Amino acid sequence: MRVLVVEDEASLRDGIVDLLRGDGHDVVAVGDGIAGVEAGLRDPFDLVVLDLMLPRLDGMEVCRRLRAARPGTPILMLTARGSEDDKVRGLMEGADDYVTKPFSARELLARVRVLGRRAPGGESLDEVQLEGATIDLARMVVVRGEGRVALTPREVGIVRWLYRHQDRVVSRAELLEQVFGQRGDLQTRAVDMAIAVLRKKVEPDPQRPTVIISVKGAGYAWRLAR
Numbered sequence: 151m152r153v154l155v156v157e158d159e160a161s162l163r164d165g166i167v168d169l170l171r172g173d174g175h176d177v178v179a180v181g182d183g184i185a186g187v188e189a190g191l192r193d194p195f196d197l198v199v200l201d202l203m204l205p206r207l208d209g210m211e212v213c214r215r216l217r218a219a220r221p222g223t224p225i226l227m228l229t230a231r232g233s234e235d236d237k238v239r240g241l242m243e244g245a246d247d248y249v250t251k252p253f254s255a256r257e258l259l260a261r262v263r264v265l266g267r268r269a270p271g272g273e274s275l276d277e278v279q280l281e282g283a284t285i286d287l288a289r290m291v292v293v294r295g296e297g298r299v300a301l302t303p304r305e306v307g308i309v310r311w312l313y314r315h316q317d318r319v320v321s322r323a324e325l326l327e328q329v330f331g332q333r334g335d336l337q338t339r340a341v342d343m344a345i346a347v348l349r350k351k352v353e354p355d356p357q358r359p360t361v362i363i364s365v366k367g368a369g370y371a372w373r374l375a376r
């Protein structure tokens with residue numbers, strides 16, 4: 151994959167670059183937010199590894215600008231320990247995943263590989279028809295009449311997983327592991343947050359979901375609105 155790394159701390163940046171190159175990736179690294187946006191807009195990347203606290207332009211704003219220009223590129227956010235609000239905000243801004251500093255090489259590579267699998271062209275299910283709307287998974291967009299709403303790679307992953315397993319209920323832990331590439335019951339709130347945002351994009355009435363159904367005490371299930 152071609153990976154863009156945006157991190158101002160030189161020793162950490164060099165470490166990430168070495169790690170990713172060692173894993174066979176083609177890496178471009180920059181040290182501030184403005185340079186990150188410039189690099190990200192100049193060339194297409196398969197993944198962006200983005201620090202949250204950056205000089206000149208913070209990671210959240212870099213995320214917004216890259217997401218707006220290249221909605222299909224997965225973004226992995228690097229956050230400081232304990233900044234739970236930042237993580238949640240990062241996901242809301244369109245980051246696909248986050249790693250909390252300090253992280254291990256193994257942890258970072260695991261997230262990179264999961265996001266890489268969801269990069270454009272990684273899977274085959276292209277389109278899901280709903281009543282009054284089409285989820286175009288290949289183009290990562292929900293089309294409803296004249297309206298189009300972009301989906302993040304993670305949202306596409308959630309749709310694919312629920313749709314493929316529509317014969318049963320999918321637990322939060324399963325979504326966390328299969329789509330987010332994480333383990334542990336403590337993170338399931340991130341799943342609920344992601345589903346809430348996704349519903350606003352795919353449900354005719356997000357307050358009364360008919361596409362992604364909550365099953366109390368069990369998880370989520372896909373039900374086609376007929």
Ligand code: CA
Pocket residue numbers: 157158159201202203204
């Ligand atoms: Ca930083």
